[in-house]
Amino acid sequence: MGLPSPSPFVDVACAAHKVWRGDTLGQADAQVVGTGHALLDAQLPGGGWPVGAMTEVLQATPEAHVWQLLLPALVRAVAEGSGPVVLIGAPFEPFGPALAAHGLPVEALMWVRSDASAARLWACEQALRCADVAAVLAWLPQARPAELRRLQLAAAQHEALLFVFRSDAMAQSASPARLRLHVAACAEDAELMDVQILKRRGPPLDTPLMLPSRTSRMTSLLMAGQLRRRQRRLEICSPPEVSAPAPAPATVVRIDAWKGGARALDRLAVAA
Known part of the structure; x- marks a missing residue:
């Protein structure tokens, strides 16, 4: 007596929870770190910055709003681990006392200075391979899509927080980033910044979020x-x-x- 053949039918009720609908906000498939901004968390899969994936931040000026946007999550990441936050190609030297006053100690910062694109990419990959690094912030205005894909793969393999900063002129170009944001000053209120979600695992967000630019x-x-x-x-x-x-x-x-x-x-x- 032979074995019964498998049923050609699929249990739809059982499989439905595994299907992501493009018109709904997807669930995080990995760990996240809360952004510290409730409005932003509510619009991100899993409610925070993705760990093990690239987050791309597009800006008109490379230094604008970086700390206001990322500082809460970086403070938490450093507090929960023992490694540094690595800054690669930062446009200006961070002033330690200002960051320490908000919970990010000076000894938790590592600044890699280089004007060469290839050197920045190499340093970024090396930092992502270090298990003790809490997060990598890299300014890569000249990086090509293939190079960004390599960084995305490195972040996924080592489960690191990775933020890449590029010009807002790249908004229409393809990117392997899991999450893509455009950040700018709010024209109506200097106390706010506009954060537009260009790419996420979910439907497009047409209206920018207005987040406080100051505590x-x-x-x-x-x-x-x-x-x-x-x-x-x-x-x-x-x-x-x-x-x-x-x-x-x-x-x-x-x-x-x-x-x-x-x-x-x-x-x-x-x-x-």
Whole structure:
């Protein structure tokens, strides 16, 4: 007596949960790290930055909004592991005290400086192969799709957080990145940044997300610094007999997270 032949029918109810519909937000197929921005987490598969995959960030200027967008996740990744955050080809030197004040210690940063595209790609691959590295941030404006695919494969093999920064002029070009974002200053409100999701495992998101470009602490410190500068200008411009009273004693140290930058962590005042 022979064995019964397998049924040609598929249990649709059993298999339905394994099928991803293109008009719905997909589930993460690997670990994620929360972005620290609730609005953004709600629009990402799994609710965070994908681990073991490339996230591509497109910007008009290479230094804009980097720390505002990524700092919460980097702080968490470093706290949960023991390795550094590797910066490859960063446009400006990060100012450690500013980042340390927000939870990212100076000793957790490793800055690789090189203007050569090939050297940056090599350094990025080596960093991704290091099991102790918490995250890799790479500025690769000249990288070709084949080179990006190699980095995507390296990130997948070693389950690393990988962020690649490129010009927003590349928005229409093909990319192997699992997640692709365009980040820009909000025209209506300087306190916000527009984050548009160009590519994700789910339907397109036509309306950009408006995320805060500053923490409440940074906003209050910036306002305090502006008030202090205004008082100093009054002291200089006013005649001696009507000079403004001296402000209350305060110790404020101005620091630049990215030298020459003009945004939030790029330019802020922090109480000493």
